[in-house]
Amino acid sequence: MTATFIDTMIAAAARAPGTPLTVASDTRPCATTLGDIVAAGRRMGTRMTTSGIGPGDIVASMLPNWREWLVVAVAAAQAGAVLLPVVTIYGARELGFILRQSGAKWLFTPDTFRHADYRGIVADCGDLPALVRHVTIGPEFDALEAGEAVGAPVVRGADELALLVYTSGTTADPKGVMHSARGFLAELETMRLMRAGAEDDAVISPWPPGHVAGALSMYRFLCQATPLVLMDQWDAALAAGLIERHRIGSSSGTPFHLTGMIAAADAHGHDLSSLRQYLVGAAPVPPSLIERCQRQGLAVYHCYGSSEHPTVTSGVVDDPLDKQLHTEGRAMPGSEMRFVDDDGADVPPGTDGEICTRGPELFMGYLDTALNAAAFLPGGWYRTGDVGRLDEDGYLLITDRKKDxxxxxxxxxxxxxxxxxxxxxxxxxxxxxxxxxxxxxxxxxxxxxxxxxxxxxxxxxxxxxxxxxxxxxxxxxxxxxxxxxxxxxxxxxxxxxxxxxxx
CATH class of the missing domain: 3.30.300.30 (ANL, C-terminal domain)
Structure with missing residues (x-):
């Protein structure tokens, strides 16, 4: 049987139990290891099972980039539950919608974080008929992961729903994006291939774990034993200092993150020489920024993906400069692309069309099945809503979003x-x-x-x-x-x- 999340986590912890995790936080700073987190998560998962969480139940985690997020992820996998990461900045309207639509049974939050009172937010959500337990970080959480006998993991299939990620809802209510363990592990393998030669480098992640990019960073630590450094809120000067202190080899972010980090390093004299590659997504990248980084020996390249299909294309360190500057890279192994007109018919090669994708990392569909008819073409092709074409060398050019x-x-x-x-x-x-x-x-x-x-x-x-x-x-x-x-x-x-x- 293909590995599931808990199988992969247990194997990673057995292979490299000392893989370090560092959390830089004013609220919950932490230095620990993969072995500690997987053991704590399995204890908590066993207690979830004895407390009524069954296979396929939804466990929501509205936690920042803290150790506890990782423990809950392992616990959900141990109990055969589905992890639902939620963005910490959501208020009662967004959170209430997500909890009601998903039917989440348990919810993990801070007590307070960045001036937000999470008990108050949950209370303001109104009726949540499926929610039976709201756990805040503190004594109740500590009791759930306290030492006790660990049971066998609950068996679930690799193609069953394992992770439910909600889109950010920039134009409408958030959409629940369903991923199986098989699909998400395929994405992690894609990310490993992207970092060929740097698999053991420590990674720093600016992404919040309620979004797919942040969740991927967390699962890379749990499933691939990748050393990880986290911040629970973005601070460019802190990021530059952490890169110097931990000799970070690779990272990802937006131009906003990268520009701020470089400026902070210049202002405070931080050494960023260990940082050899930086993957940029989610925003247009000024060519001057890439050229500046290349002069410093830092390869900056684009990727293209979404919550639904996390990495469709990516650049690599050895791409020519003009490709790093102006394209989103080439298709990742197993990923396919088509370019279609408004009627779903293929456009001629080199012509702009809506990008449709297919591949092992593609999501299972939306939780609200009414959305799936418009999202897919026959044959399982996902309609991204983005417009682009391939250049003569097979590199993807994004020319627009249809709605933009x-x-x-x-x-x-x-x-x-x-x-x-x-x-x-x-x-x-x-x-x-x-x-x-x-x-x-x-x-x-x-x-x-x-x-x-x-x-x-x-x-x-x-x-x-x-x-x-x-x-x-x-x-x-x-x-x-x-x-x-x-x-x-x-x-x-x-x-x-x-x-x-x-x-």
């Missing part, structure tokens, strides 16, 4: 193309483009930018910049909003619906 296309006077304008041009302006540190309503054209391009320190910018400056680059006039921004920061969710994705709603 600006229709100006009946002509489609790629928001990503405009964003890339804005990011090339020396006064602009961060940028996003959305449609602005216009009486004459229907929609026009609105640029929302964050300025570099000490910089100034006018709409005329932007127009001159686009004119000098030879960009078509209709793609030039006609509205400009200068912001102190762009709204982002916990995984770094820009919340464009918030920008659209701003005057």
């Amino acid at each position: 296309i600006i229709i100006r006077g009946g002509e489609n304008i790629s928001s990503k193309e405009v964003e890339d041009r804005l990011l090339a302006h020396p006064a602009i540190a961060d940028a996003a483009v959305v449609a602005a309503p216009d009486d004459r054209m229907g929609e026009v391009v609105r640029a929302c930018v964050v300025l570099a320190p000490g910089a100034a910018l006018t709409l005329d400056d932007v127009r001159d910049h686009f004119f000098a680059a030879g960009i078509a006039k209709q793609k030039t921004p006609e509205r400009l909003s200068i912001l102190s920061e762009l709204p982002r969710n916990a995984s770094g994705k820009i919340l464009k619906h918030q920008l659209r709603d701003q005057p």
